[in-house]
Amino acid sequence: MSKTAAKFDEWYVRSSYEEFVQQEGVPLYEGSALEDLATLELGDWERRGGKAAYTRMGEQENYSLQIVEIPPKGELKPEHHVYDAVMYVMKGRGATAIWQEGEPRQTVEWEEGSLLAIPLNAWHQEFNSSGDEPCRLLFGTNMAHVINLYHNFDFVFNNPFSFQDRYSSSMKEFYTDGGIQRNLRLFETNFIPDIRRFALDPYPERGIRTSIMRLSMASVSLGIHVMSVSEGTYVTAHRHDPGAHVIAIEGQGYELLFMPGEENRRRKVPADPYAVIAPRRNEYHQHFNTGKGIYRMLAFRGVSLRYGSGRKYDPAYTAQDKDPYAYGFKISYEKEDPAIREEYYRELEKNGITLRMEPVDQGGG
Ligand SMILES: [Fe+2]
Secondary structure (H helix, E strand, C coil): CCCCCCCHHHHCCCCHHHHHHHHHCCCEEEECEECCCCCCCCEECCCCCCEEEEEEECCCCCCEEEEEEECCCCECCCECCCCCEEEEEEECEEEEEEECCCCCCEEEEEECCCEEEECCCCEEEEEECCCCCCEEEEEEECHHHHHHHHCCHHHHHCCCCCCCCCCCCCCCCCCCCCCEEEECCEEECCEECCCCCCCCEECCCCCCCEEEEEEECCCCCCEEEEEEECCCCECCEECCCCCCEEEEEECCEEEEEECCCCHHHCEEEEECCCCEECCCCCCEEEEEECCCCCEEEEEEECCCCCCCCCCCCCCCCCHHHHCCCCCCCEECHHHCCHHHHHHHHHHHHHHCCCCCCCCCCCCCC
16 A cells, blocks of 8 residues: 655655754844844854854845854864855955865965855865954855755765866866956956955946956856945946845945835845845845945855856846846936935935936936
């Protein structure tokens, strides 16, 4: 006789990612915005030592963040996994050792502002080199996607496959060669000592005196970019698939979030380091610089330009202006609600910052 489940609860399984985070015994944070990843409360992390937390933001479960803290002079236990992870250092200094099974290790030293990619399924281990301060790390990952696809933790964390095409100890300059500019606004590298000082390319399509660099790192299929908005300016609102996480890494500003058709219900999120926003599907988002100097952001997103997107790179993004159904449609300055700019004026005034934008002609007098 075949066994039949009597109730929905008997066969329904909640997401594997949720089950995984529960097993880790640390907090899972949700929503579209978190105020400060550097002070976010973490839980004791038995699996690797230190403390940790995970996110499920923007009403999606493909891309997420892992926040990790290592105590002074402490270290994490080594791990390897079949998902991509790119590490940003929010606080402190230390080192990461990277190696393939049976091969010698390479060690990379980092400090606040460093960005480092972990090659897929390579062993990695993090160390805090400070004797009196904890260090706090942020990993942008597609772990939720991978864990949900295979729903077998052993496959994800105990897989012997060695991706020699991506990394081996014979690649001696892997973390030190400084990278290569592949194209306008597209740079390939595996380690950047301080992305707050990293040179970006102009990006006028998104806003006045805005600049960006898209990064391809360690062959990961995650999209990564660093974007900067100059003093006294803001960028145009745009929208796209969920899964992108924008982290404020330098300066001071705010983010506006609103759904199409709900422009009068805009949500305003103060953003200075290390706030994060993760817009929902098609939720407009818009970055405003209200401080002195630049406002700089780091973004992790699902779409890599080099691997796994199938989407043609259009440097001009022309469709974003004209077709409201185009991927990444944006609202030009001319077409945005004038209240958005008025509110921005008031914010600048409060901080004694001069507006550096031309008035827009919205037509109709
Ligand atoms: Fe975006």
